[in-house]
Amino acid sequence: MASINQTGTGIRLPNFCNLGVMLRSLLIANLFVAAAALLRAPSLQDYGPEFMVMAAFCEPLLIASLAVLCLARRPLHAMGYAASLCAIVTFEVALALAAAYAGANLLPGRTGLSFLQVALLTVFVTACVLAYFDLRARALSPAIAEARIQALQARIRPHFLYNSINAVLSLIRSEPRRAERALEDLADLFRVLMADNRTLAPIANEVELARQYLAIESLRLGDRLRVSWRTEGMPGDALVPPLVLQPLVENAVYHGIEPMPGGGEIAIDVGVSAGQLHMTLTNPMPGETRHSAGNKMALANIRERLQLHFDAEASMKSEVRDGTYRVTIRMPYLTAPA
Amino acid sequence: MSLAQGDVPRILVADDEGPARSRLRDLLDEIRDNFPLAIVDEARNGKEVLAAVNREKVDVVLLDIRMPEMDGMEAARHLAGMAQPPAIIFTTAFDSYAIKAFEVNAIDYLLKPIRAERLLAALHKTRAGPNVSSQALAAAANQPRRHLSVHERGKIHLVALADVLYLRAELKYVTVKTAEREFLVEESLTHLEEEFESLFVRIHRNCLVARAAISGFERNAEESESGWAVVIKATGEKLPVSRRQHGVVKQFR
Numbered sequence: 001m002a003s004i005n006q007t008g009t010g011i012r013l014p015n016f017c018n019l020g021v022m023l024r025s026l027l028i029a030n031l032f033v034a035a036a037a038l039l040r041a042p043s044l045q046d047y048g049p050e051f052m053v054m055a056a057f058c059e060p061l062l063i064a065s066l067a068v069l070c071l072a073r074r075p076l077h078a079m080g081y082a083a084s085l086c087a088i089v090t091f092e093v094a095l096a097l098a099a100a101y102a103g104a105n106l107l108p109g110r111t112g113l114s115f116l117q118v119a120l121l122t123v124f125v126t127a128c129v130l131a132y133f134d135l136r137a138r139a140l141s142p143a144i145a146e147a148r149i150q151a152l153q154a155r156i157r158p159h160f161l162y163n164s165i166n167a168v169l170s171l172i173r174s175e176p177r178r179a180e181r182a183l184e185d186l187a188d189l190f191r192v193l194m195a196d197n198r199t200l201a202p203i204a205n206e207v208e209l210a211r212q213y214l215a216i217e218s219l220r221l222g223d224r225l226r227v228s229w230r231t232e233g234m235p236g237d238a239l240v241p242p243l244v245l246q247p248l249v250e251n252a253v254y255h256g257i258e259p260m261p262g263g264g265e266i267a268i269d270v271g272v273s274a275g276q277l278h279m280t281l282t283n284p285m286p287g288e289t290r291h292s293a294g295n296k297m298a299l300a301n302i303r304e305r306l307q308l309h310f311d312a313e314a315s316m317k318s319e320v321r322d323g324t325y326r327v328t329i330r331m332p333y334l335t336a337p338a
Numbered sequence: 339m340s341l342a343q344g345d346v347p348r349i350l351v352a353d354d355e356g357p358a359r360s361r362l363r364d365l366l367d368e369i370r371d372n373f374p375l376a377i378v379d380e381a382r383n384g385k386e387v388l389a390a391v392n393r394e395k396v397d398v399v400l401l402d403i404r405m406p407e408m409d410g411m412e413a414a415r416h417l418a419g420m421a422q423p424p425a426i427i428f429t430t431a432f433d434s435y436a437i438k439a440f441e442v443n444a445i446d447y448l449l450k451p452i453r454a455e456r457l458l459a460a461l462h463k464t465r466a467g468p469n470v471s472s473q474a475l476a477a478a479a480n481q482p483r484r485h486l487s488v489h490e491r492g493k494i495h496l497v498a499l500a501d502v503l504y505l506r507a508e509l510k511y512v513t514v515k516t517a518e519r520e521f522l523v524e525e526s527l528t529h530l531e532e533e534f535e536s537l538f539v540r541i542h543r544n545c546l547v548a549r550a551a552i553s554g555f556e557r558n559a560e561e562s563e564s565g566w567a568v569v570i571k572a573t574g575e576k577l578p579v580s581r582r583q584h585g586v587v588k589q590f591r
Contacts, residue, residue, distance in 0.1 A: 158431075158432040159404075159431050159432045162431035162432050162449070162451065163355070163358075163431040163432075165450075166355075166357070166358055166450040166451045166452075167355065167357040167358065169361055169451050170357035170360045173364060174360070219357060220358065221355065222355075222356050258354075258404070258406065261354075261382070261407045
């Protein structure tokens with residue numbers, strides 16, 4: 001089981017420990033608070049203070065519920081969707097009633113709602129939040145997103161395929177051994193490209209794939225292509241979306257190495273820092289930036305898949321500085337359950 | 339140039355990838371029995387192609403499109419300006435843009451991996467037909483050149499566009515002015531303006547000035563309809579701005 005808000009597994013309950021899910025839940029609930037404050041405020045001048053009072057009441061409640069839901073997510077998932085919905089709604093109503101009771105004692109001057117009103121409102125807001133996540137999961141997960149991912153993944157540059165075959169052809173007569181090795185690498189590469197790449201895979205596989213890709217490229221580029229790896233700090237079992245590294249390496253070769261007459265160096269650094277997995281890739285950036293459409297496409301594809309797997313907890317940044325292009329990916333350090 | 343029968347065509351192989359060059363050599367060796375030929379040299383980019391052509395007689399260039407420093411497209415355009423240009427056979431692995439442009443402009447090309455039979459057919463064709471015109475090449479190119487070429491006594495000299503201060507039309511030719519020298523090229527100012535739109539600005543019916551070369555504008559210039567003149571940074575020259583192009587002054591100030 002890779003990630004909980006992942007595609008196609010039939011689970012429609014969000015992962016409440018995910019930062020993105022938490023932020024979205026808070027935002028939705030607070031929108032309701034903002035609307036309620038508008039209804040309760042006698043005039044527009046009173047709107048601000050009224051919202052503050054209501055938010056001060058609701059915020060601790062929301063945070064407490066998210067914390068509990070995060071802690072209880074395993075039993076909740078084990079229950080099945082319908083039962084877990086009932087459990088969540090019951091819990092929220094109980095929490096809201098307890099808070100309303102405490103609130104009535106704290107702020108005696110305010111005309112509170114009846115307990116039944118509080119209970120119904122809580123059911124309503126909870127249902128809206130859960131319905132939103134259900135809809136979002138449906139929109140992101142099945143057919144549409146999968147088809148898009150598969151289509152984008154298959155988009156390895158045809159340029160690469162034909163050039164590689166051309167390079168292998170040139171070796172067959174003079175260096176048959178190297179030609180064999182190159183065809184084996186090419187076969188491995190295409191096996192991964194054509195596989196079903198929807199679930200997370202160990203990063204060690206990704207790194208191996210990138211190495212094979214670079215081996216093929218160095219066949220035709222010779223000493224123009226220099227690579228330095230820093231993977232000492234890499235946990236080989238960390239799970240990452242498949243084909244997250246290879247497209248970046250491919251871009252680096254296409255935009256950074258091929259346009260330079262003397263070639264250049266690609267540096268790849270994979271490791272863990274502050275509980276997060278990071279991958280950094282740098283390559284020289286020639287003055288002109290032609291062919292940038294392909295680059296953006298590959299980056300957008302990776303970004304989309306990172307978001308699908310990790311929501312707001314993964315990030316990808318790219319920058320150009322002093323003639324060097326650097327792209328950094330960060331994502332949660334996950335491992336397969338033992 | 340179409341070869342007289344009986345001549346052995348002299349072939350230049352241009353590709354930035356070593357294996358691709360050696361593959362072409364293998365193929366040329368293979369078809370030598372059916373088609374006598376000589377491999378004169380190899381080149382790793384467009385500049386090396388032009389240098390090789392300046393050095394020795396070349397009849398056919400097998401020209402890769404995507405190469406560093408100067409791509410095959412630009413090299414071909416410089417070659418096309420020669421009095422007796424070599425025949426060009428483009429080679430490419432996959433470049434959907436170039437292929438489409440070649441189809442539209444009826445330019446021949448070979449797809450990598452190249453087959454011996456196709457190569458042979460293309461070589462036969464260079465004997466029969468005329469060369470690709472520079473107009474067709476210009477139409478097929480998807481990016482501006484980075485050099486202008488001057489042809490003197492059968493040799494190609496390159497002038498980097500970055501060094502050009504201004505271009506001035508004079509009768510049939512265009513004068514290319516750099517800080518050191520002046521050259522004449524046989525091109526139209528209008529086409530140059532279209533191709534290098536981002537680098538040059540028109541200040542007069544007959545004059546394009548490099549944006550980077552402008553140091554300022556001077557008022558009350560003599561011989562200027564608009565009363566303004568462009569001052570060139572490197573040489574201090576003053577070029578009149580026509581009334582029609584007066585807007586340029588505002589654009590820069």
